[in-house]
Every structure is written in C-alpha cells, then in structure tokens.
Amino acid sequence: MGSYLLGVVLFALGIAATIALHELGHMSAARMFGMRVRRYFVGFGPTVFSWRKGHTEYGFKAVPLGGFCDIAGMTNQDEVTAEEAPFAMRNKPWWQRIIVLLGGIIMNILLALGLIYSVAVGYGLPNPNVDLTATVGETGCVAQKQVDAQTLSPCEGEGPAAQAGVAPGDKIYSVNGQATPTFQDVATEVRQHPGETVTLEIERDGQRMEVPVAVESVQRLNAEGQSVTVGAIGVSSAPFKDVILEYGPVDGIGATFAFTGQMLGATMQGLAAFPAKIPGVAASIFGAQRDQESPMSVVGASRVGGELAQRDSWPMFVMLLANLNLFLALFNLVPLPPLDGGHIAVVLYEVIRDRIRKLRGLAPAGPANYTKLMPLTYTVAMLLLGVGALVIVADVVNPVKLFG
Incomplete structure (x- = not known):
C-alpha cells in the first residue's frame, strides 16, 4: 500500500509540474518578446498563497487541476493601462503572438522528449519492428x-x-x-x-x-x-524476442525522436476517438465495464501511476507521464477557444483578413473582436468542465485498472 500511495502522490506531483511548466512555456516566450506577464498561477479557485516579483504575481490556488499565465492585452477585450500598452500582447507582431501561444505546447513536447529519452538510456524502448507473428x-x-x-x-x-x-x-x-x-x-x-x-x-x-x-x-x-x-x-x-531495445546516450537521441513520433500518431488517434468514448465513461459510472483505453482525469491517471509504482514499473510510470504531456500538447492545438489552438486560429484569421484588406487598399482592422466568440468560448469551457467532472466521477467509482 505504501508504494501505491507513493506512486499516486508522485504522479499527481508530475501532473502539477506538467501544468506549471506548460504555463512557464507561455510566460518565458512572452517575456522573450517583451510582453507584460501579470500573473502566473498553478491551480484554480481561491488563492492559497502568492508573492510578487517585479510586475508579476506568482502563486498557487486551491484546486490543482490547471493553471494560467495572465499576459497583458492577450485579447482586444483585455483592458490595459497606458503604462502596459507598449508591453501588451495584442500590440506585438502576429508571429510573436503565435510563438507565445505555442509556448506551452512546445514545453509539453520538450518534457515528453526528455522523459522518453530518460527511459531510452536508462531502461530501453519498445522495438517498433518486433515480430508479433503468432508463434x-x-x-x-x-x-x-x-x-x-x-x-x-x-x-x-x-x-x-x-x-x-x-x-x-x-x-x-x-x-x-x-x-x-x-x-x-x-x-x-x-x-x-x-x-x-x-x-x-x-x-x-x-x-x-x-x-x-x-x-x-x-x-x-x-x-x-x-x-x-x-x-x-x-x-x-512463444515469448517475443528483442521486445525492448537498449540505447546509449547518443543513439538514444534518434530513438527518442522516432518513438515520440509514433506516440504522437497514437495520441492523435486517441484524441480523435475521445468524443466517442464519453458515453462509455458515463455508462461505467452506473456499473458498465470500464474500457481500459477510456479517458482518465488527474484522479484516474494518478491511480494508474500508483498501480505502476506498486509493481516497480517505473519505466511505464515515466512513459505514462510522457504520454500525458503529448496529449496535452495536441489537445491544446484544437482550434477552439479557450484552448491555445483557438487563440492561434484568431491570430491567423487577423493575418489573413488584413492581407486581404491590404490587397483592397484598406488599412489593417486591428485585433479581432473576441466578444463575438464569447458564446462559443463559454460553450466549449462548459463542455470541458462537464466532461472533466464526468471523468473524475468515473475514476472514483469505476476506475481504470491496468492489473485487474
């Protein structure tokens, strides 16, 4: 039981670190281009504690299920002071804004690469060419x-x-x-x-x-x-041969990129199948069998991390955390607000719109009016909250179990 609880705690901390580093990716990119970062918080809800350094307030909130990085002037609806205006995100070139919006996604991918590389050189990676013929x-x-x-x-x-x-x-x-x-x-x-x-x-x-x-x-x-x-x-x-391939520090680099590419492909397929799996998750709350490949929340993933730790399956523990980072990266690319991909879509819309206006001899129209997107933003946010709550309940009453 002790190793199980240790695994649960460590995986939960890994998720919290993933969220914190995702937001750090946004903040670092924003500062690189001279944008003003007002707040950097891990979690949602009431503030547990915070501190201020320069123009930025740092802190932790009571519900460790997310985080945010508040950049001045991220949208046209975000009011900025005269002093903040030169540092407002909306007043920066479009390509800088996109890099900032991609900052968290890039951080997740870098984290996944680092985790997969550590497994490659410390344990080994699955052989993609293993002969699975029924023998x-x-x-x-x-x-x-x-x-x-x-x-x-x-x-x-x-x-x-x-x-x-x-x-x-x-x-x-x-x-x-x-x-x-x-x-x-x-x-x-x-x-x-x-x-x-x-x-x-x-x-x-x-x-x-x-x-x-x-x-x-x-x-x-x-x-x-x-x-x-x-x-x-x-x-x-018959047992499979050469299922795991071991790598050194140098050849592990290429193996890491190759394996990450395979995981990205599998993650994209999983993301595409995500909506179709929600009814099954709902049914599992009322006693139906839980699909092992069904979506999991922070609660469910941490419980699986506990199972892996209990069996000393630390390479799988690390790979599960790497897979989580890849999922977050791709999920945030979905072009719907309030996800990063939704904000990127708005910036690209502004670029295309202004280039068309230029061809017509018109001046740029400025930042897009986010007010028109608020119904969609609220709808997507409520759906995400609803699905998140549903999966958490399923993870409590009928969790995914890797080992029966």
Whole structure:
C-alpha cells in the first residue's frame, strides 16, 4: 500500500509540474518578446498563497487541476493601462503572438522528449519492428474448466493441437481462412469454434501448410466472471524476442525522436476517438465495464501511476507521464477557444483578413473582436468542465485498472 500511495502522490506531483511548466512555456516566450506577464498561477479557485516579483504575481490556488499565465492585452477585450500598452500582447507582431501561444505546447513536447529519452538510456524502448507473428511456444493438454481468474483445472496428455501435429516454433497465419496476425487473434478465433474442426495455416521451416485441428469445448470465465463454453486447442505463445531495445546516450537521441513520433500518431488517434468514448465513461459510472483505453482525469491517471509504482514499473510510470504531456500538447492545438489552438486560429484569421484588406487598399482592422466568440468560448469551457467532472466521477467509482 505504501508504494501505491507513493506512486499516486508522485504522479499527481508530475501532473502539477506538467501544468506549471506548460504555463512557464507561455510566460518565458512572452517575456522573450517583451510582453507584460501579470500573473502566473498553478491551480484554480481561491488563492492559497502568492508573492510578487517585479510586475508579476506568482502563486498557487486551491484546486490543482490547471493553471494560467495572465499576459497583458492577450485579447482586444483585455483592458490595459497606458503604462502596459507598449508591453501588451495584442500590440506585438502576429508571429510573436503565435510563438507565445505555442509556448506551452512546445514545453509539453520538450518534457515528453526528455522523459522518453530518460527511459531510452536508462531502461530501453519498445522495438517498433518486433515480430508479433503468432508463434507457438508450447503445446499441451486442455483444461476443461477455469477455476478463477488465475487458475485452470488440472489436465494431462496431449491437446488437440499436438495431436494434429502442431509443434513449437510453428507460425500460425490464419484460422479457417481468417487472418490471425497475433497470437491473441488465434485465441479469439479458436474460442468461437468449440466442438468443431478448424484449419490452421502454419509455416514451418519456411514451408506453408494447412493443419486440421479438432477444437475441444471447455468452460472459461468471461469478463463478468460467468462460465461460458468456448473452444481451446492447447497451444501457448512463444515469448517475443528483442521486445525492448537498449540505447546509449547518443543513439538514444534518434530513438527518442522516432518513438515520440509514433506516440504522437497514437495520441492523435486517441484524441480523435475521445468524443466517442464519453458515453462509455458515463455508462461505467452506473456499473458498465470500464474500457481500459477510456479517458482518465488527474484522479484516474494518478491511480494508474500508483498501480505502476506498486509493481516497480517505473519505466511505464515515466512513459505514462510522457504520454500525458503529448496529449496535452495536441489537445491544446484544437482550434477552439479557450484552448491555445483557438487563440492561434484568431491570430491567423487577423493575418489573413488584413492581407486581404491590404490587397483592397484598406488599412489593417486591428485585433479581432473576441466578444463575438464569447458564446462559443463559454460553450466549449462548459463542455470541458462537464466532461472533466464526468471523468473524475468515473475514476472514483469505476476506475481504470491496468492489473485487474
């Protein structure tokens, strides 16, 4: 329990640090271009404590679920004093404003790169080219019943696969013509044919052949713990080779960038699937099974961090934090206010609009009127708050569990 709580606390602190550094990215870029930063806070709600240095107030607020960096004149609706005007963000060149808006996103990506690099040189990274072909490791007897989640009933003798001539080292490419790129695919397909004969397409010593196998009917427990009849043939998967590749300080750099690119691609797919997963999260609050790949809040992610720490899975702990940074980076690029991407979209709109006006012989129109965007901004903000609250509740009553 102690290591679990340590993991929860450490991951929560990691999230808080991620938020703080995201806002630091905005603040650092703003100061680089001579913009006035009024406030830099981690958290929302009532102020716990704060201090002032120069023109900036720093502090922490009671709810550590976010943060903000208040830059003078960020929008046209932000009133600035005569003294602040020369340092107002809206009075700076458009490209400087975009860099400032990208500052937090860039910081998240840099953090992810640093975390992934530390895993690359300290432990190793997953091999993207590992051979996942379904390969038989052992053949054996088939247990007739499943006692619990970890235990099968005793059995002896040869199972259907061994009796049919399937041997260790055979690669299984299909079952009844259905492609099975992984061993899990083989198991899934065989389970659907209890008491039937299936044809395995296997490769042995470079030669392809078809092997008919009589599938046994056995009892196994489903996800709800109910006993169901499925098929089994008595084969187990061979361990994968070179799953983790170790790197030195130099070759780890290239590996880090390559792996980060893969993670960004997977994160983009996850972000695109995000809205479709919300109904499942809501259903899990009322007892439905929680999808392990469903969205998690700070609460859920910290609990997963605790599970990883409890099992000394520190590389996975660090990679989870890196993945969080990549998700925040891409999520903030969504072109909707109040996200960074929404503000960037407004700046780009101003640039395009003013260039069109220039072609028409007109003067620049100045900063966009954010008043017209307020309904959209409030709607998006309320949706984010609502979804955030929903996911937090789900993480409390039916959390994602990596290890059952």
